[in-house]
Amino acid sequence: MPELPEVEVVRRGLARWVTGRTIESVRVLDARSLRRHVAGVEDFMGTVAGSRVRDVVRRGKFLWMILEESGHPEPLPRVALMAHLGMSGQLLIEEPEAPPEKHLRVRLQLSAATDEDGVNLPTELRFVDQRIFGGMFVAELEPTPDGQPGGLGDGLLPLIPHQAGHIARDPLDPAFSGEDFHVRLRARRTGFKRALLDQGLISGIGNIYADEALWAARMHYARPTDTMRRPDTERILDAVTSVMSRALAAGGTSFDSLYVNVNGSSGYFARELEAYGRAGQPCRRCAAAGRHTLLRRESFMGRSSFLCPWCQPRPRNARL
DNA sequence: ACTCTGGCCTGTGGGC
């Protein structure tokens, strides 16, 4: 599943291979992938076709290409082409002749370009998505309330797409504030994992990295958020940042490839997971201490949570 | 205003 590190890998790939190129035409094979573009498929194609990609920016799991009219650069661009990978989305750069993927949904023809060695680059950007939880849409850019850049990217414009305005900054964003997060977390009346998955409070964390961070910080998913003290918040933020940085480094093996790809943590990072998907297997931290403890899978929020019952004991005042 | 549930999607795998 693409979470923040996987989306960042895609962002870097797009930034490297698509920045500065013009989207010459658009073909929409499945309108469901444009569900969030309320003005419809024709409007989407009309806006995107003929636009030049100025920058590629990410906040949490949202990714966007800042557009400008080809040949008419503006001081402040007005729209962005948003992409969300959902659970199964991929953005691929390929030759137009390459056989279509089974779940190919949108095809974007790019202007010709060459790499630093003068070799022609492929001219198609494809959006492939099996489950269609993800999608693309055009969003209006608005000034950020704090005047800081809208997210992580190279352009560093203080602009944020309207539909991403409610998304909190993610832990890898230089403008992320641990103090603000702590204050807002304490104000919640809910369980800790629910808060970690709330993209309006802190973005980029999905089920996999939530479980990994909770394991690393030795915290239970049902701990009430209003019991979190400042050192607890520090501990979980350190854990989140650490696991995401390691996943990003592992995903970075494909940076040089023209193939901008995402298979989620099942690809590169799966073997480094300590908790997620390891029900019935020994907790490695306990094993290192000479204890034999088996990780458990528990159902919570309609999904799975993996945890070590020794390292992460259930609090008496558990909140779900 | 905040919290929480259900629905959107398709493919896979286990049980009968």
Add this chain to the structure above:
DNA sequence: TGCCCACAGGCCAGAG
């Protein structure tokens, strides 16, 4: 063999 259901899970609309 084939059918059915549970599961995977990010995000948002709408209910409470």
